[in-house]
Amino acid sequence: MRTYFKKEFICFLFAIAVLSSCKKIFNLPNDKDYLSSNVNYSNKIFEPIIGRTTVIGGFNGDNSTQPIKFEIVNARFGDGRPVTDLFQKKATYVWTAPYNGLEKSLAEIEAKRKLQEHPLFEVLPSGEFILWASSTNELIAPRPADSTNFPQDTRFFDLKITNTGGHTIIRDFQIRPFRERPYEPSDDFNIYSGGPAPHPKTPYNPLSRNYIRPFLNNVIGATTDIPLESNDDKKDVVVYIRPFTGGTGNSLRFKFLNKDSVEMNPALFNETVWDKIVHGFNFQKTLTYAQYDVAYPIPLVEIPTIYAPGGTRDHAEFRYSRIGFGGVRVVASFGIDFAIYRKGDWEIVFHFLKDNPKFENE
Template identity: 30%
Template sequence: MNTQVYKYIVAIGLLLAASSCYKAMLPKEKAHFSNNCNFDGDTYVAYFGRANVSYGKFNPDYSTQPLTFELQNIQRPDGAQAPEFKQEVNTWQWKTYYSGTEKSVDEINAKRIQVKRPLMDLQANSGNLVFWSTDTTVLKPGIYTFDILVKNEGGQKLFQKRKLDLRRPRPYEPYEWDAVTGLPLAADQGGIIHPSVSGIKDQLNNELKAENINVYFRKTGTAKNTISFKFFDKDSLPIRLPAFNITKWDSLAYRSNTIDARVYFGFNRKMTADSTVVTWDIPNPFPVLADVGIDEKASINFSYERISYGVRTQASLGLTFALFEAGSWDVIIKFNVNPRFSND
């Protein structure tokens, strides 16, 4: 071996050995716990009938990881202890990633697994809080309180009197009922659902506004999860779906905010023989990430074109929504002023 190369290798070896000895002599780095760590707000809002996930509310302020989080002292609105929050319930959790390219409800469900988790579930190392789906036979709406102990090897801090504002179910969104009082909302505050509209004209060629069209959600069964759309004119007569003559029924899709991808709207589309009802099979919830994503909703658009005095015009009606309660749902779209589909 070349003498200079050999001397270089030996020198490197000695340097590494000396470095290892030096590191071994150094004191172990102490864990740091910042007393300025905090949560963004002290109130968590949750609704019966769905999973409620609160992400990223904790700021560690450069505390050494891992941190551990522990729920303590859960109390009912009257101050009594609330052990019912510790009972385990069946939950659906993802075992592989949802891509949005799945071809059936069965393919989506195959990516989920049923796991028992505490009803109120604080993730041990992130501080994310999950209130899993349950109903009012287990708990009552109201404001519950709890403490969270955060700690690492360097210290700990107890955050007291966090609030869980547990509200009545909202089986779908948008919802026309107040989740606190249970009373219907005023018409101008969401008590009547309207779609988005563009270019729709009435029989006199006047522009129709969203306020001229109402949307109603009606649950019709529990045998499977489906969604059906029906249209009616001002006299409650059905409008046949071919009226929406440029709607591409088999390629309707919406954008998922959570996975940042276009997702096809439902599966196994069917139309009735008279072409007045269109139905899709859907997962629950719908969209499937509605209860874990941030403002995750599905959207659908019904479009048509007509010729008005020699000019080809297009019009559309759209709806953005989410379904949380399992079952078969009808979405009824009722025109209060008859639209014009025919040519002039």
């Protein structure tokens, strides 16, 4: 049995030697990788939002041999002018260790990411494209405020795809970036002009205005004794997401205004689980606001956590209870699913416009 396998192995080595010698004697070429003529993308028009790290583009290699090299070439506007703004290099955060939402301090979070120099827009080794959060309206001019898409305002580029089997070029990708929207929901924000958004029912009335709407559950009006609502027809409560001054540079504050625009005490929302509102630290609860030190963006990574169950937005819910009719304890809640993309001091304000919530027992 051993003799048989030994003979087979010797024959195998002999065959390899013969093939190698033939290649040298007859100068046969090395085998080339395969590069399909059908490599393509599911979409060639990209419309990312400036100021957010966004991965886009679905590459189909059609079984081409890896590794494949990707290179953006011939970047130009529709009128032929060269495009250079997309490729400015700026420092941007790159994760070097996994974020999981269990970090116990800002320092622990920051230890997991580093600032690295990257072009604002580039192609990744996977063939996907990325617009980094370091992009701004000042660095990359957004699409026109009047919402037109003229060729002279559109950036085009081609993509050179190479492996040892050769190369091919996919032509005429387009990138039409929207201006920065520092937060979501952004119902109050005109995505083209950056000004206030008109009310959806009166879109051509420059005096009308849309607002961010919270969710409301069992929130009863103190005066009307009916449930408060926030929708296209009725806005008993609206939300403002806006910068404030006097924070740490990494602050997130929650405020509550009554119908007279007077700040309400957060302690009124006595069933709120404050340590699950946001992944923040150094919590402060004063008579007029609740505040955290946070790392931006919020959420930091688009994965499900106790703060962002859906992954893409933080879930901030404020709860309180009172005794209703029949002696039954009623729990009311309101809040917002939100994201903030720009570092700074931000406040989220819930404004009860027409009636205050009812806290008294029946």
